[in-house]
Amino acid sequence: EVQLVESGGGLVQPGGSLRLSCAASGLTFSSYAMTWVRQAPGKGLEWVSSISGSGRSIYYADSVKGRFTISRDNSKNTLNLHMNSLRAEDTAAYYCAKGWTVTMEMDVWGKGTTVTVSS
Amino acid sequence: QSVLTQPPSASGTPGQRVTISCSGGSSNIGTNYVYWYQQLPGTAPKLLIYKSNQRPSGVPDRFSGSKSGTSASLAINGLRSEDEAHYYCAAWDDSLSGWVFGGGTKLTVL
Numbered sequence: 001e002v003q004l005v006e007s008g009g010g011l012v013q014p015g016g017s018l019r020l021s022c023a024a025s026g027l028t029f030s031s032y033a034m035t036w037v038r039q040a041p042g043k044g045l046e047w048v049s050s051i052s053g054s055g056r057s058i059y060y061a062d063s064v065k066g067r068f069t070i071s072r073d074n075s076k077n078t079l080n081l082h083m084n085s086l087r088a089e090d091t092a093a094y095y096c097a098k099g100w101t102v103t104m105e106m107d108v109w110g111k112g113t114t115v116t117v118s119s
Numbered sequence: 120q121s122v123l124t125q126p127p128s129a130s131g132t133p134g135q136r137v138t139i140s141c142s143g144g145s146s147n148i149g150t151n152y153v154y155w156y157q158q159l160p161g162t163a164p165k166l167l168i169y170k171s172n173q174r175p176s177g178v179p180d181r182f183s184g185s186k187s188g189t190s191a192s193l194a195i196n197g198l199r200s201e202d203e204a205h206y207y208c209a210a211w212d213d214s215l216s217g218w219v220f221g222g223g224t225k226l227t228v229l
Binding site for chain 1: 121152156162163166170205209211217219220221
């Protein structure tokens, strides 16, 4: 069974940094694209970033471009999201999800980790 | 303002058929597949429909998806109380080079 477990969320001050991780199991990790999706409290889903299985193709939402960096370590079955210059509007539950390719369905999701940006 | 447009709410009584619409544009729904996700309260989204009209294993055949031009819809037949959830449509957008989601539809089973 494929499992995705996010970690690294917490409370951070505006302007601060945080690194989220997503540990994957039950799959050949390098064969799948991975995506981060976030959901602000009481709001809908917002795509954040996607990375191909090899790591060579990377995409970002305009709202995070230049501040967030997605990466993956296929030897450790881990996906990361480095978040810098955090703003109050980055407060959300962050989910990692796997897909066959970057442009195809996100078919398995983790339970999410919560990021709160506040002073 | 979401790139894909969904009604904010929908409702029905047990046993009824409900449809939820999703409107987009030529660079997303018009060119690519549509996906539907169900999010029960307090849980992560779950894939409900992929490639516009395909159901993953384990999803009841009460759920069906369709796409025409730049619009798509999700139909739920034989509505049940456990279907009460938020439903989101999604598609890859070639112009934005990213995923776009609808704002979500809260389905209430009366």
